Amino acid sequence: MESLRFYGIRDLRYEESPQPTIEQDDEVIIRVRNAGICGSDISRYKKVGPLTPGNIWGHEYAGEVFEFGDNVTDLHVGDRVAVCPALYCGKCKYCRSGYIAACPDLLVTGAKVPGGFATYVKVPRENVIRIPDSVSFEEAAFVEPSAVALHGIFKTNLQPGYSVAVMGSGTIGLLAIQWAKICGAQTVYAIDIEDEKLNLAKQVGADILINPKDGNTHEQIMTYTNGDGVDLAVEAAGSPITSSQVFALSKKGGEVVFMGIPYADVQIERFYFEKIVRQELTVYGSWNAVSSPFPGREFHTTIQCMDIGKLQVKPLISHRVPLKMGPEIFERIIDNKEGFTKVMFEL
DSSP states (O other), X not given: OEEEEEEETTEEEEEEOOOOOOOSTTEEEEEEEEEEOOHHHHHIIIIIOOSSTTEEOOOEEXXXXXXXXXXXXXXXXXXXXXXXXXXXXSXXXXXXXXXXXXXXXXXXXXXXXXXXXXXXEEEEGGGEEEOOTTSOHHHHTTHHHHHHHHHHHHHSOOOTTOEEEEEOOSHHHHHHHHXXXXXTOSEXXXXXXXXXXXXXXXXXXXXXXXXXXXXXXXXXXXXXXXXXXXXXXXXXXXXXXXXXXXXXXXXXXXXXXXXXXXXXXXXXXXXXXXXXXXXXXXXXXXXSSOOSSTTOHHHHHHHHHHHTTOXXXXXXXXXXXXXXXXXXXXXXXXXXXXXXXXXXXXX
């Protein structure tokens, strides 16, 4: 089968690989139809490198059931499915308590076991979720990143009528904007330094667009909110700069949730750090997308909202390419000479 194997920093190879085989009674082999590149894939490709050199990469994908073990009795060959890529130990105190996101061994396919940048991928039965006919394969490949954004929103006390500021209009930020509106936010501010991304944020539901190049982000938010700040600020850029600045956006007693992962040290100026104390902010960290019962309400809610048309993900796709273009497309992304949101592999 065709596959993308990740050997080292900026060393991704399109290769033929053996097709997976059923070894356990609860395993399912999926014929992958669409797979997306995650923002974390870009950072790992450019800066961090693979956990397991030479492993098949990829954790955002969807497709059709191809084969399954003897204990799988509720699936049929050809069933259309989304996949939760998370793998957990099931034995630690966190897993036993239902706090699966805290499992110290939590990983995704593509890290230490083969992932979805391939014609076929093998996962446990509990990771497979049927999708309705109204949801396309490329939409279903967004289920995991959408669940990541919703997992963060679920951490907060977001209520109808809230004002929400989202820093970063990449995939997670654009999904967070939509979830904020779905959950009843009255006003959503999208913040990004790229006008193209801000225009996309407007298309998916943002009410007010803020470009930090036009002036201090904190001051712009204060102008729009008559000096109060927003009820909830979402850090979705994964930048050391925005990870500091986000604290100045919330009102007194407001909330901040971190969804982005900065791959560098975060230096917080006194002005921003004091906001946590003086504004008595509630600050949340959000990791992965799973909850109990596994894979969690984040995944099922995502599919339901896609089914009824509330969650729009196709506008986020900037490129549709064959898998063989993987090495080229990763280089083009980090070259940063053209606009990318979600790159979708078609298999």
